[in-house]
Amino acid sequence: MSKSLHGHVHLAPAEGQSVALLDGGVLWAASDELGWFKARVINGKERVSVDGAEGVEVEVLPRKHAEGDAGKRLGVALEDLLPISELDEGTELVGDVLNLQLLHDAAVFETLRLRYFEDKIYTQAGPTSLISINPYRQIVQLYTQRAINLYSSNAENAPPHVFGVAQTAYNNLCDNGVCQSILCSGESGAGKTEVAKLVVQFLAATTSKEAEMKGGGSKVNPIWQTRQVQNQIIESNPLLESFGNAKTVRNENSSRFGKFIQILFGVDQTICGGRVRHYLLEKARVVSQHQGERNYHVFYQMCAGLPADLRTQLKITAPKDFYYLRQSGVYELIDTDGKKLCDEVVEFGRLTTSMSHMRIEPEMQVLVWQTLAAVLHLGNIEFQTIDKKSEGEGSSVTNPEELKTAAQLFDCSPEVLEQGLCYLSMKVTGEAKGILVPQNAVRAAEARDALAKVIYEKLFAWLVGCVNTCLQASDLLSQLSDAERGRVEKRFIGVLDIFGFEVFENNSFEQLCINYANESLQQQFINQMLHSMMAQYEKEGVTVDSIPFEDNSPCVELLEGKLGVFALLDDECNFPKGSEEDFLSKLMDRCKGHSHLKAGGTSSDPFLKDGVITARTAGSARVQSSKQCFVVSHFAGEVEYNIASFLEKNRDTINDSLRSVLKASQQPLISIVMAAD
Structure with a gap:
């Protein structure tokens, strides 16, 4: 437990001092089982061994909402003890943790715990920070019109x-006329997306014009126009969530992309438009999911909610019939009691309504479903390796009916699609046309998945573009001059909702990017809350005690520095024969001895110390892991990253063979979404 308490003042007595550990003394203690709890020292002079560290025996004291643990006796390391203040009793009444008499982890956690049981899920942490705890249920009274x-x-x-x-x-x-930004930060499942939606809904509900509505809601009435924009901002949520959210092991509605919503305000201080910027869509989820997770919501909503005639036309059946949806065996969103969390048919209706609000015409919506159906049938195509004799190993499709269906939905010939998947087009110096190199079944399947990912990514970007076109084409904005519009573009409140910190059994390039983003946000928080505050105190001549905290600048530098992880990865991608193995070797060599980098299999985290074990691994897991992985010590914990496919994912490109498939497609929407490529 002690490894989580960096920066705290330990109570191990100095020479000749033992007041803190008097018999019967009351302290905060910590254990892996109970977390922080109030404890009484049994014998302050007698020491016990706790996981090799010096400690004392304590008795758990009664406390509100945790009565069942009272009376237990256990050993606690000296470094896992913190002082307690009688002035901090009844901390559920403390609305700002900075008002606590003693400010340390134990006091903060106890305050949050007690407030949680009182349905007080929000707690201030200074003037500009709010702690929000996900209650995993609706607390209606918090969000009424009265509130x-x-x-x-x-x-x-x-x-x-x-x-x-x-x-x-x-x-x-x-x-002040200065743009504002609200950062929603926290681990996966903490409720960031819901908090972001509440911010948008509150601003939409409270910034309408004060004048009385005239003309019965006419489109030329400014009040109607303001409410129109507000509704459009709120109505964009179902669309973005269906295509950008998915079930993970920790969250039934996890955002698998980052978004920065900018709400634009006019000179009269009312909402007049908005825009959405998106980051890091998790493309890999389209073709594979971890156990206990699902693909993006839209696929399941489409399977359940499409009209019968369209289902027949697109050959859409149950999710279990599609490889891209059945890998994890999870098809529904179920709560802990085994009840369905949502009706996919109803959600599909909300999605189509949202698309209509974003001015996506019905004909274009049909093309969206056709594109998604093409992706699903593409995933069902299977391959076998064949001997091409002088050309080496090649491949062919083993289920031509699925190939034909996918080709029909892409509106291209089956021959073009099969060639694009089973052959790699390589350019030859002096030749106008490239040569076709056969690919074995494994490579063909990889090409299939790459095509599916790029189509979904481009479709998602196009949908976000539709949202932005709608929000920026409001009647209010259209009435402004270019100069006025320019001023409005610089008056916004931004809401950032991005992935939470992630650590899975197998962590890849996606988790590295997500955790890097969170590491940067943590650095922003430290600079905003601590460095700037201490600098201001010093400037004003105010003497304050130093605040112990972990500065994550070394970790950020490891990731984004000139010789950091991403720089070395970019360099390796530029080498014609670059490889993941060479990247890892250079990383461990050039960053040798870095405080936040370890070789794979050397983590001190008990969940990681055994390394990565796969079905094909031979020999020691630690040895294999050191060749396949590296460990980064993030602010939220250690994460072991597997380097498989790092270069391919970082390049984020498709080969000429797949481009030829996309160019051959006569499907209008695919032509539109790929136009920017």
Whole structure:
């Protein structure tokens, strides 16, 4: 447990001092089983061994909402003890953790725990930070119209709430004319997406024009126009979530892309438009999922909700009939009681309504379903390796009916599609046309998956573009001059909702990018909350005690520095014969001795120390892991990354053979979404 307590003042007594460990003394103690708990020292002079460290025996004291643990006795390492203050009793009443008498992990966690049981899921952490705990249930009274009215009129004197953060951002924008951004940060499943939606909904509900509506809601009425924009911003959510969210092992509705929503405000301080920027769509999920997870929601919604005639036309059946949807064996969203969390047919209806609100015409919606159906049938194509004699190993399709169906949906010939998957087009110096090199079954399957990923990625980007076109083509914005529009573009409140920190049994390039983004956000938080605050105190001549914290700058530098992970990976991608093995060798050589980098299989984390074991691994797991993986010590914990396919994923390109398939497609939407490529 002690490894999580960096920066705290330990209570191990100095020479001649033992006051903190008097018999019967009450302290905070920590264990892997109980977390932080109140404890009484049994014998302050007697030492016990706790996982090789010096400790004392303590008795667990009764505390609210954890009565069942009282009376237990266990050994606790000295470094896992913290002082307790009687002034911090009843901390569920403390709305800001900075008001605690003693500010350390134990006091903060106890405050959050007690407030959670009182349905007080929001707690302030200084003037610009709010801690939000996901209750995994609806707490209706927190989000009523009465609550909206309270925070829009008196946020400064109201209890901590996400509405208060939104109102503060709005006040700062109006009073100072400076753009505001709200960062939703936390691990996967912490509720970031829901909090981001609440911010948008609050701003939409509280920034309408004050004048009374005239003309019965006419489109030329400014109040109607404002509400039109507000509704469009809110209505974009079902579309983005269906195509960008999926079930993971920790979250039934996990955002698998990052988005930065910018809500634009006019000179009259009302919403007049918006835009969405997206980052890091998890393309790999389209073709494979971990056990217990699903593909993107839209595939299951489409399988359940498409009209019968369209299902027949596109040959859409149950999710279990498609390779890209059946790998994990999870088809429905189920809660812990075994009940369905949603009706996919209803969700499909919400999706189509959202698409209509984003001005995606019905004919274009049909093309979207056709494109998704093409991806699903593409995934069902299977290959076998054949002997091409002088040309070496090649491949052929073993289920031509699926090939034919996919080709029909792509609106290209089956021969063109098969050639694009089973052959690699290579350019030859001095030749106008490239030569076709046969690929074995494994390579052909990889080409199939690469094609599916690029189509879905481009389709998603096009849909986000549709959302932006709709939000920026509002009646309010269209009435502005170019100069006025330019000023409005610089008056926004941004809401960043990005993946939480991730660590799985197998972590790849996607997790590295996600965790790098979170590492950067953590650095931003440290700079905003600690460095700038201490600098301001020093400037004003205020003497304050130093605040112990872990500076993650070395980890960020390891990832983004000139000789860091991403720079070395980019360099390796530029070598004609670059490989993952050479990348790992250079990384471990040039960053040797770095405090945040370890060889694979050497992690101190008990869940990682045995290394990566696969069905094909021979010999020691630690030895194999050192050749396949590296470990980064992030602010949230150690993560072991498997380098398989790192170069391919970093290049993020498709070969000429697959480009020829896309060029041959006569399907209008595919031509549109690939136009930017």
